[in-house]
Amino acid sequence: MTGPGPDKINLAEKLARFGDHWHPRLVGALNGQHVKLVKLKGEFVWHQHEHEDELFLVIAGSFRMEFRDRSVELNAGELLIVPRGVEHRPVADNECSVLLFEPAGTLNTGDAESVLTRNELEWI
Amino acid sequence: MTGPGPDKINLAEKLARFGDHWHPRLVGALNGQHVKLVKLKGEFVWHQHEHEDELFLVIAGSFRMEFRDRSVELNAGELLIVPRGVEHRPVADNECSVLLFEPAGTLNTGDAESVLTRNELEWI
16 A cells, blocks of 8 residues: 555454453444454453443454353354343453454443443554 | 344354355444445445445455555455545455445445445345
């Protein structure tokens, strides 16, 4: 590419820039929505988002999305949309890299503010 | 998974359900946005979207996004966000499978209605 303008984002290259878990990074924005990358390992907190639907797309590894009455196992190349108001908890037995797509301003812990809450997001 | 509720979408399984080119299928909806899958091969039409930013994520293969003053080569695992108002034309020398993320109602050919325009989208 020459000159300024839209440039591509290589997901593997972006993922290589950080190693901590449950700490989403911003990689894109469009139509009031954010594209984020996050690495999961272990159990997150139960939470829900009152006003936001959330998309999880597995880039590498696998994780389990727990709901109160069931769970869904997600592998690379699979995505899940969690509707607003639905309690969920991601659990990853091994490290898993995920692309998130959700409205700008969506808080990672939703209604369950905790030490895991990330109020400020960095672009990578 | 048992019982109703959010279920996962396997992109490869969805892609196996159709074979035609430049004909996006719907696989998800959230926050007024649509998630689509499309197979590209050959040259599309030059167009722009007046009000919609568009995200292209390559799932398999590669393609080239042409702009009026440059082009960007995209491979699997790479994404590109084309801002509203920017003329673009996807070109794929070989078949390429792409995930699209854009506002519900976005027309594939934008301001360049043609035989390639898909007014009605099917869920797969």
